[in-house]
Amino acid sequence: MRLIAMRLQGKGWLLGVGLLLAAVLVLMIAQGSFESLSFQLVSWQRDFLRALTMAITELSGTPTPATWMALLGISFGYGVFHAAGPGHGKAVLTTYLLTQGGAVRRALALSFAASLLQGIVAITLVVVLVHGLGWVTRQAMGSVVWVEQASFLMVALLGAWLCLRAIRQLRRPVPHRHDRSTPLATEDHAPDPYHGHEHCCGGHHHVDPQQAADWRTALATVVAIGIRPCSGGVLLLGAATLLGQFPVGVAAVLVMSLGTALTVSGLALASVVARGWAERRLARQSSMERAGRLLGWASLGGGLAIMALGISLSVTGVSQPASAPLLGEPPSRSAESPPRASPFGGGG
């Protein structure tokens, strides 16, 4: 099978990287240095923010290839460290991969798609609200709050969907049609292309992550977490616009997304590896049927966790202030304005 051979080949180093990351993570948690690492990350990120602001300001003065390279390098670094802290997107993605399963390729695709979508949403917000409708930047930053609420809601819905799916799987009687458990059985046996991935649940190759490959929930995951831009990104784009350097801002945000994607895919790969390890253990210890049921319960647990996270986030809404407490609410837009009565707009 060419496909399997390819996957094995490509997977080797990725597995290595993932294992390494997982090991580092475990080691850090064990040694209690997780906290000091997060402090270190915050200070690196802070330095990158300063450097980034300066780089864009400089670029508006004397654009040389060197300043461009500096800008893009800094943006990438900022993206990497920006994403290194905990965030709800990463929590959702890793929980999804851990409990629903997914191959390395899917983990990477999800990470990159979600990160890029975040950048693209920020760019779209600024293009539509600031360039199109003539809002000031701070109002556009305020709108992030609404997009964010939408994102939390979608996370909760995604969780609910995953729960439903898991329950349906758990209630489905274990199929007895294929008694010989050869991995090829399902492929020989897939007359219905629309249910090619579904009908084998609880059956033969539950160890194959592809089994759970359901691109609809994957897509929903990408949208739910990718739709939420960082208000910092909107701020950057707004400032770049004011400097007459919008393209520079767009380039910076996109490169930043790539940096973010790198960090996120590290986490995603670690989840895939952890899941694979658990599945293999399960396969060794229990019967096919029992293992299938356990995995079903894991999907249910993951769905519940994601739903709970979405609900708690949309209730508390604490993830990021819409504006600096110093300045209070952005000015309201009289007639054409959206309602601006956000519960945590000003804080001051």
Place this chain on the structure above:
Amino acid sequence: MPSHARFWLAWLTLLLLIPGLAQAHPHGWIDMRVRLILDDQGRLEGLHQSWRMDPFYSLIILEELGLAEGEGGLEAGLDQLGGEIRQNLAPHDYFTELQVGGEKLALGEVTEYTVMERGGRVEFIFLLPLETPLALSERTLYYKVFDPTYYLEVVHEAEGNTPLDDALIVNGELSCSTRIVPADPDPERVMEAAMLDITDEAEPGLGRYFAETGEVTCD
């Protein structure tokens, strides 16, 4: 499978931390200069502070003021902005905490303030008086200025990692030594602060743990 159980427990804990930690990074910064105002008896009357907002934040503030122009121009806009900032900061003690001998000092109302634009940066300058003047001789004053939400980072004006000489000065007859101590947060405290819900009563604020401390010791 106890190892599995432990794994899931850790995972759940991590998930619960998310709401608090997600905002744990600043989106902008303020470069600050502080001048201690002493009267002729060597008593501390107040802190004269000037806050320079970062270039991007300054830009978008100026954008707004520019659009609102018309009545009175930029000057009037800046004046109005000063009033707003003062109003927003008053409930938060102007982000300032002062301590002498382990006691927190009570602050008065800010009545002298101004906002100006210099070199593309918006600057908020104000005099923060003590409620009652306090003799500083042979004592050490500690202060921290920080945004509790850590949306903005407040730091003394510096070149690289070295604070500028005029980032912290003392105005008056007393001879005092000054020092700006960089933040060295106890990671555990940071974690605790990040976990606090905004409704919790305990002293909130991640910003505190990342704040520099100004130290002034007078003879």
